[in-house]
Amino acid sequence: MRFNFHIQKRLSSNSRVFDLDVRLNTDSQRIVILGESGSGKSLTLKAIAGLITPDAGHIELGNQTLFNKTKRINQAPQQRHLAYLFQDYALFPHLNVRQNIAFGLVRGWFNPQGKNKDAKVEYWLDAFQLQAVAHQLPHELSGGQKQRTALARALISQPAALLLDEPFAALDPALRIVMRKELDALQRSLKVPMILITHDPDDAEVFGEQVMSMHDGRLYEDPQCENEALVMADVA
Ligand SMILES: Nc1ncnc2c1ncn2[C@@H]1O[C@H](COP(=O)(O)OP(=O)(O)OP(=O)(O)O)[C@@H](O)[C@H]1O
Numbered sequence: 001m002r003f004n005f006h007i008q009k010r011l012s013s014n015s016r017v018f019d020l021d022v023r024l025n026t027d028s029q030r031i032v033i034l035g036e037s038g039s040g041k042s043l044t045l046k047a048i049a050g051l052i053t054p055d056a057g058h059i060e061l062g063n064q065t066l067f068n069k070t071k072r073i074n075q076a077p078q079q080r081h082l083a084y085l086f087q088d089y090a091l092f093p094h095l096n097v098r099q100n101i102a103f104g105l106v107r108g109w110f111n112p113q114g115k116n117k118d119a120k121v122e123y124w125l126d127a128f129q130l131q132a133v134a135h136q137l138p139h140e141l142s143g144g145q146k147q148r149t150a151l152a153r154a155l156i157s158q159p160a161a162l163l164l165d166e167p168f169a170a171l172d173p174a175l176r177i178v179m180r181k182e183l184d185a186l187q188r189s190l191k192v193p194m195i196l197i198t199h200d201p202d203d204a205e206v207f208g209e210q211v212m213s214m215h216d217g218r219l220y221e222d223p224q225c226e227n228e229a230l231v232m233a234d235v236a
Helices: 042-050 097-103 115-125 143-155 172-189 199-208
Strands: 003-014 018-025 028-035 056-061 066-067 082-085 159-165 194-198 208-214 218-221
Touching: 003 042, 003 097, 003 172, 018 028, 018 208, 028 042, 028 199, 042 082, 042 159, 066 199, 082 143, 097 143, 115 143, 115 199, 172 199
Parallel strands: 018 218, 028 194, 028 208, 082 159, 159 194
Antiparallel strands: 003 018, 003 056, 056 066, 208 218
16 A cells, blocks of 8 residues: 655744645555654644645545645545544543444444444454453553553554554553554554654664654655665655
């Protein structure tokens, strides 16, 4: 699955202007974007997910056009079939683990209940060893359990790609190592393409088939990265 995008977006607040101008065209299935705070990583993921609209450019995933300014294409977030895992996991506080995971199957306001849905939820509860805590609320979970619940909720809808915003930042160092391994194994077995943004070089080491670095709204090829798959797009 090819990621091909050129995203341009200007954000202004008071006298400060931030210009995002990122482009990438790659067949790589594990992309890590490494950058300091405020460099534009989250904005990039949000634009891919459809949560912010670029001023110009295009976003293509495989042969699907998610956004194209000149062709006036702008798919709604739910049409894009992407899973976006937020930094703080964004679990619903009033829903237990089972209900949070089931929410991943919800399409808009319409929530069809069916046998199939229950079987899928049970599958992910088993796969992530969450059966024992299935009835617990997010505030009653450990950091790792929260992360697994959020991942299960993201994966249950069989997304075309996984967008991960600092997925290990909230975990203590020991759990971070365990969860990195889990996500690594999971991504390899499901073969779901992913973009992971982080400021932690260890994430890049584990996941970075393709490591990019981000500075001041621009994306650069990491000089240490020897992967040949990346082709920087020359034209929009
Ligand atoms: N709605 C907005 N209006 C104006 N500026 C914004 C807005 N949202 C983000 N910015 C600015 O855009 C820049 C990039 O923000 P972004 O959230 O993408 O950073 P980041 O690289 O993800 O940082 P972090 O690692 O701290 O999450 C920041 O300087 C931020 O202040």
